[in-house]
Amino acid sequence: MANFETVVVETDLLILGGGMAACGAAVEAAYWAKKAGLKVALVDKAAMDRSGAVAMGLSAINQYVGLKDGANTIEDYVNYVRNDLMGITREDLVASIARHVDSTVHLFEKWGLPIWKDKEGNYVHEGRWQLMINGESYKIIVAEAAKNALGMDNIYERVFITGPLMDGDRCVGAVGFSVREDKFYVFKSRATLVAMGGAVGVFKPRSSGEGAGRAWYPPFNSGASTYFTLMAGAELTCQEVRFIPVRFKDAYGPVGAWFLLFKSRATNALGETYMETRRPELDKWVPYGHVKPVPANLRNWLMMLDVMDGKGPIYMRTEEAIKKIAASESDPKKAKRKLKELEAEAWEDFLDMTISQALLWAATNTQPEEKSSEIAAAEPYFIGSHSGASGAWVSGPKDLAPADYFWGYENLSTTPSMFCAGDASGASSHKFSSGSLTEGRIAAKSAIRYLVNENPPAGNYDDAELERLKEEIFRPLSVYAENKDKTTQVDVNPHYILPKMFQMRLQKMMDEYAGGVTAQFTTSKANLEKCLELLAFLKEDSEKLGARDLHELMRAWENKHRMYQAEVHVRTILFREETRWPGYYFRSDFPSMDEENWKVFVNSKYDPKTGEWTLRKVPVVNMF
């Protein structure tokens, strides 16, 4: 690896990721760091303008509390999130974000994001908490603010972070490599903020063949936050709480606008509304089965029951919803205009954030005002900022957190000097884009306060360890180079495994044994144990990952990250002996919810030195 230049970057605060949380962190950190004379650097594996979940844009801001208008209270939001997560949530973290999120939305508007307004100049709501936006350029607008705040000299784009730099049990930076140049990066920091999103591609996708990269979640997020925090010895939480979005089938178009703004029904092929016909099922999941809105996983579950009964396909009744709204105009001219407006809004909803769904409509001659569209449950994803909850276990704010949830600084993980935000921080769902950016701001301000108050020393860095990390990072290139001539078919070789093959193996075992699409999201102790057995073999073979170029080296590391995301997920589902989130996953051996024994968080931890896992129950403390 002698030809790979080593680049060393020294900074006080290191922000990992360039998505919503990282951009919020950059804006806030730059402000406070300037006052304190501190340096802040940010690293993204991609180009910030289009990186992360918001890459394609979004059509709504999903968290706006409207505190100033008196529309809702912080408690209202906490109640909503707690219920949607079947009782398992860190109320202190949710409340902390809820009290600041409106100011973030106002910043978006100041930065130039068009938010829909009605004739009186008020925001147009999609639902109680959601605002409609013209959001195709959402990420570019947010990235511009972050870049202006930090300056491009402090931003490293197209640098893939592989893992942490440790000094004993303290995180003192990160290592990675350029995906464009032959460079090994060493970032030395006194505080680190992890915001590298969630994970896609751990489970086999519904898409196949040339469409296999197509998923609801962006292909760029591949479990880096989970891997990084695990390898830094941090405690994680809610790693069993995956997210299964119900989406327009095959291109994953959003359903929120249809259900909330257009008030559409979803029915089975017989025209029955499963949310009504299956309502008695909700009694089994009380108290959460009886709250409003019905939790996302239970909405999924009622639909899945119809599918399992052979009553599919399931349809979003777009034509019915559009006609109903247009018919509310008594003047025929106005009704015609309204119909045109609704058609445009329906197409924009997809064009703003899931362009391929609009293409699929076009390709299948679908006019939403004339024809229903199929919806389906997608494969599982890890996205703690949406309706999942996976992430690191972090300290809450002093004024809100119960004693057991507070250790000095908001969003500090259990690893000294390491903060987490967005998908990287767990048990505080429903942050979405606006809440994630808000949490990035909270975490960054807290990290700068930590640097000022504690003045932590620079880390000790062992040159031999850095050389070892460099060898480990680039090993897939040499594994391939040394063995490439031992085969006549490049993707089959007993001496190496290419990332694509490796990923297919991971996805197959997760799909079949850990409750993926093929298993109708169902699993059990026996299946999970089988999965762990196969994961152990995969881990052995991960030493033999081969890569032909820098791009494939990135793919190799993405899959190594995914493998650990998979393992912590499987271990956590196995540990929780109940079914709490049917519609996300179902334990056939523990088919019901057990409030007495399992109304708790499950926290998980990995010891990188011994390879041992520790899982424990942590009580849920209610604030409201």
Ligand code: SFD
């Ligand atoms: O409704 C490395 N989300 C929606 N939020 C909304 O507010 N409105 C919507 O309309 C939303 N919809 C939606 C949403 C998500 C997705 C995938 C779709 C649709 C299709 C949720 C938000 O997008 C989400 O909550 C936030 O983006 C989360 O923020 P954050 O910062 O935690 O994650 P990120 O933005 O994805 O950024 C991750 C960054 O990490 C980088 N990265 N960098 C270096 N090294 C590595 N190894 C790295 N791995 C990853 C990424 O490049 C990126 O910069 S709706 O349809 O559901």
Ligand code: AMP
């Ligand atoms: P989605 O497009 O499904 O991500 O939804 C966007 C937002 O609307 C999220 O906050 C969802 O939780 C919410 N949402 C979607 N469908 C429904 C529904 N049927 N009832 C209540 N909330 C919903």
